[in-house]
Amino acid sequence: MRRTGGILAAILIVGAIAAVPASGANAKPRAVVPSTSTIFGYIKDLTSFGYRRTGSKASLKAATYVRDSFRRFGLSEVHFQTARSYAWKVSDSSLSVDGIKRDSFPIAHAFMGGEQTGTFGTGPAGITAPIVDVGNGSASTFASKDVSGKVVMFDLRFLGLPADVFKAISKFTYDPDNTVQPGEVIPQPYISNIVDVVQRAMDGGAVGVVGVLADYFDSKYYFNEEYRKLQMDIPGMWVTRSEGDAIRAQLSVSPDAEAKLVMNGEREAAPARNVIGFLPGQSRTTLLISSHHDAVWDGAVEDGSGTSEVLALARYFGALKKKYRPMSLMFATMDSHFTGYQGHAAFLKKYVENAPEAERPRVNFAIEHIARHGYVDENGKLKMTNLPEIAGILENVGEKPLNVIRKVIPKYGLDRTVVLPATFFGVSLPTxxxxxxxxxxxxVSLISGPIYLYDRQDTLDKVYKPHLRPMALAYKEMIARMSRMDPEDLPGDPPYKP
Ligand SMILES: [Zn+2]
Incomplete structure (x- = not known):
């Protein structure tokens, strides 16, 4: 029995009360954090629209859903902030090696990035060239191979975070059942060697790449973000680990085997729509609560879960009278997380860089990924557990607010949570x-890296339901308590200096 059993039981009772609808058309809902089923319902609704890719109909539906919810919860000045982003689509793609068709999936954002638009591709005939296998694609491997005019085959590697090192540097770890194993490595599927390897391939004059999903389960549907520092102007395909083994077996008997890559598509300008709303408080001092609503697949975890938490918090604080909100609150869900972050950039420009000093957010409470833990088993299958994914709360709010974070995590039973100094990650955060x-x-940025994060398998069953309401309660309490502090107590740690 978990120590938090009592709390969870209490939560369930309160949840049941919260689920009773307010009577009368104009009655404001009670200020209670919504029930688990209500929060999960937001995720269900978001995933029902289809793949929320920036520029798609589903993306517009999701933004509209968040906007209408914000309005219903009583937020003011609710609006879309739009920025020019891009929709990248492939119409046909294939890979074969010496005439044998290989199961593949296009590497997202190949051929065109930055501000480029138009059609792209290899043409229907594709490109045909010998294959050079560079393994993990280190600089020294590239130095010893001539990749010019060839197709580079490499292993995509995820950064593995050693869980116990994580624990050691953390300011606070909550793992009451000691589930984090000594020596356990947590692969982060969104931090990989793709940028370095593809850049080396292009620098060497390669005409295409084949990426073997070496640390992945048996899925080819890995849909990466657009990496702004990489302008990939050659075609590329993902293959599963077993398909990679099969190609390597083919190469071992015919080292001169040629790959044929076909990839054609289009990249169009598309609006990124951030959804923004406000809850004015007693002072102009503002706290920002945010996530992103775009996704490349169902995105139940990424980031239906984060968006559902923003909605739960908007609903709670929106039901409070203004006098119970010492600080003003700003809510936002971003778009363009997968297509170059133009929405985020527009948001920062308007509401941070160019905002009057008094209204610049004092803290950004960002919420991403309430995830069930899954792992790749010895047969390359995705195995799900009933544990939450190990989550990090990256923070640099300063000592007094940090004490609040330390308190609410055990209070609401957010097991397998590690509080990390944001500065540990250097000049930028992986969130x-x-x-x-x-x-x-x-x-105060919640993040975790479940292995299926960028995959078609990020479906509703991947959401870690037992944390949905406790996370909202914990963030609610952090926001409420920090908004009662003197703004001087929210100075943030000194910024990171490289
Ligand atoms: Zn996310």
């Missing part, structure tokens, strides 16, 4: 709050 952090806005 949606990175831009705010770089603009010296202190952050």
């Amino acid at each position: 949606d709050a990175s831009g705010a952090y770089q603009e010296a806005v202190p952050v």
Whole structure:
């Protein structure tokens, strides 16, 4: 039995009360954090629209859903902030090696990035060239191979975070059942060697790449973000680990085997729509609560879960009378997380860089990924557990607010949570709050890297339901308590200096 059993039981009872609808058309809902089923319902609704890719109909539906919810919860000045982003689409793609068709999936954002638009591709005939296998694609491997005019085959590697090192540097770890194993490595599927390897391939004159999803389960549907520092202007395909083994077996008998890559598509300008709303408080001092609503697949975890928490918090604080909100609150869900962060950049420009000093957010509470833990088993299958994914709260809010964070995590039973100094990650964060952090806005940024994060398998069953309401309660309490502090007590730690 978990120590938090009593709390969870109490939560369930309160949840049941919260689920009773307010009577009368104009009655404001009670100020209670919504029930688990209500919060999960937000995620269900978001995933029902289809793949929320920036520029798609589903993306517009999701933004509209958040906007209408914000209005219903009583937020003011609710609006879309739009920025020019891009929709990248492939119409046909294939890979074969010496005439044998290989199961593949296009590497997202290949051929065109930055501000480029138009059609792209290899043409229907594709490109045909010998394959050079560079393994993990280190600089020294590239130095010993001639990749010019060839197709580079490499292993995509995820950064593995050693869980116990994580624990050691943390300011606070809550793992009451000791589930984090000594020596356990947590692979982060969104931090990989793709940028370095593809850049080396292009620098060497390669005409295409084949990426083997070496640390992944048996899925080819890995849909990466657009990496702004990489302008990938050659085609590329992902293959599963077993398909990679099969190609390597083919190469071992015919080292001169040629790959044929076909990839054609289009990149169009598309609006990124951030959804923004306000709850004025007693003072103009403002706290920002944010996530992102775009996704490349169902995105139940990424980031239906984060968006659902923003909605739960908007609903709670929106039901409070203004006199119970010492500080003003600003809510935002961003778009363009996968397509170059133009929405985020526009947001920062308007509401941070160019905002009057008094209204610049004092803290960015960012919420991403309430995830069930899954791992790749010895047969390359995705195995789900009933544990939450190990989550980090990256913060640099300063000592007094940090004490609040330390308190609420055990209070609400958010097991397998590690509080980490944001500065540990250097000048930028691997989260949606990175831009705010770089603009010296202190952050409380929840993040985890479940292995299926970028996959078609990020479906509703991947959401870690037992944490949905406790997370909202914990963030609610952090926001409420920090908004009662003297703004001087929210200075943030000194910014990171490289
Ligand atoms: Zn996310």
